[in-house]
Amino acid sequence: MHISIHGLFRGTDPEVGTDVDTGGQVRYVLDLIEAMGSHRNIRKVDLLTRKITDARVASDYGVDLEALSPKVSIRRIPCGPSRYMRKELLWPHLSEFTDGALAMIREQGELPDILHAHYADAGLVAVRLSKALGIPVVFTGHSLGRFKLANLMARGMEREKANQTFNLTERIEAEEETIENAALVVASSKNEEREQYRLYDHYERKRIMVNPPGCDLAKFGEKPGKAVNQALQKTLARFLDDPAKPALIMLARPDPQKNILAAIETFAEAGLRDMCNLVLFLGARDDIRELEPAQKKLLQDVLYLIDRYDLYGSVAYPKTNPPEMAAALFHYAARSGGALLGLSRHENFGLTLVEAATAGLPVVTSGAGGMSDILDICKNGIVVDPDNPAETAGRVHELLLDPTRWKQMAESGKAASRANLTWKSHLDRYLGEVREIVRAQVTPEVRITQPKPLSKSTRLLICDIDDTLTGDRDAISRLNRIIAQRDDITFGISTGRNLEGAMETLQSWSVIEPQFLITSVGTEIHTNFGELIPNGRWSRHLQFRWSPQRARDVLGKVPWLRPQEGEAQARFKISYYCEDADATTIANVKTLLRKNGLQARVVVSRNYCVDVLPVRASKGHALRFLAAQWSIDLSNIFTAGDSGNDLDMLRGLVKATVVGNHSGELEMLRDDPNTWFSSRNSAAGILDGLVHYGLIAPTQ
Incomplete structure (x- = not known):
């Protein structure tokens, strides 16, 4: 499965050269998938790109499915406003594209063997899909942000101006994360490998294949x-x-x-x-x-x-x-x-x-x-x-x-x-590498197996605990009654606390017992349909490139990180305190880990807590893992949170509520059409969100 988001893609009369986003990359991808469709060892090729409905461009770009041949299709997925937009404006909408891709994969009923991402935006989407589904990622950068920034500055543009114009800070971080998680990086030339990919913290020569594109x-x-x-x-x-x-x-x-x-x-x-x-x-x-x-x-x-x-x-x-x-x-x-x-x-x-x-x-x-x-x-x-x-x-x-x-x-x-x-010689080299990746790949842990107690349920409600559920006992009582009366709602929690701490807090606040629990910032999943059972598939899924002791050794030398108490630590979670922690803290910790050959996810919450997790771990990834496993449409999932470690479970196609007593880390979601900012605090804010989304009546 190929992913190339920006620009204009169609199989007939491609409009290559119409603008900077519909150039060589578009032709490269179209030629590549066409050649793949003719290869006897390839069964199916899908290209996921952005769906565009805009009077300024042809109606072809608004068609959901375009079959190019019996084996090759272009599938278009909504991503932000329907109009045509340049790539720098698409970054806030990539969560929607990711969830749309997850829904499309679920509808197909089978997982692709490989996710091949083209450019940084598609790389970020592919990595998120991989973290939820366990599918290997191949990355072709086409153009890299660090190299572009260096060129712009050499021509006299200020760094800040370059970042503002081309969203380079976000793009470079997406490239770092993609290179970090990719099983294979494809460079078109020795120069690209030598002069561009070497600029990245996660550059590893052994994971880069120089493979020039072909000609028709x-x-x-x-x-x-x-x-x-x-x-x-x-x-x-x-x-x-x-x-x-x-x-x-x-x-x-x-x-x-x-x-x-x-x-x-x-x-x-x-x-x-x-x-x-x-x-x-x-x-x-x-x-x-x-x-x-x-x-x-x-x-x-x-x-x-x-x-x-x-x-x-x-x-x-x-x-x-x-x-x-x-x-x-x-x-x-x-x-x-x-x-x-x-x-x-x-x-x-x-x-x-x-x-x-x-x-x-x-x-x-x-x-x-x-x-x-x-x-x-x-x-x-x-x-x-x-x-x-x-x-x-x-x-x-x-x-x-x-x-x-x-x-x-x-x-x-x-x-x-x-x-x-030729494209044949390109594919011969490419498939030689990809076969080895697929052969070495552990079978993805996602299985579509819906528990029997979910047979009547069509919706999931997932809430953070501290300051989201807790804080208003009257509102909790009303929420408990609604959950108990509604067979169509399955209730779960997602928290930074470990399982024991989560259960104790829920009991102390008299919260109805959840039917599933995502704990320790998304590193553990338990189902609770009469018996509390850990999700072993999720645990195996998280072992990907996780080296906790080496991470502790490296971060233990950082004076501004102070380890949290023992009960805050877990198998897949290393937690610290840090004064005035923010996005810069995340960048500094990730850079330090990368330079020591380590891969991890870093999350800051409440400007004080820093969690270091496996690259596949987060509340949002755990939620999407369950959604795929249980075959639940993401648009039927309702989430509620209050802080930064809730961020990725509030983004995308889920219907999110940010409670009134939220931290400033969530203000970036203010313009997200799928996020409701309640003026009410804690559980009252959750109820307000359910009213907003039409799930309950205002009087309930």
């Missing part, structure tokens, strides 16, 4: 049909006085990183502009004035340079370029004796260079990032300095005037790309 031989290796050639010729004839000249081509979305202006500056040199044409396929656009500011400025600069150097009749820049026409462009440029310009400041890989090689078109490249890997494999081009247009123009001129050298590069690119850079 049928699309780029074979000559295009007559109809598409005619369409291309008609398009170019609108711009070019002499279409027979050698064509220098560039295919890129309108992004400053692609260095499009450098291509125009190079072409404007007298030696080239008289000899060649320049063809720019810069994605699709309608009205430049309506584009994102960065795209708008770049395209305005493109038009300015064309006018400044009076390149009319020599430069083509069509408004649209369908995928089949883009493929035909490579062959047109090869027939004309031209070259591909790949002058980007950085590329994780540079798939257009492979497509050029497959079509027999030499390349002129900056060699930045993964593009140097392609030249090493294909020997089909030259490396230039795009910041020196005159020198670059001279070297391009020399190449085009040397037919023997040009032909050697063209033939070398064809042969090497077919031998090493």
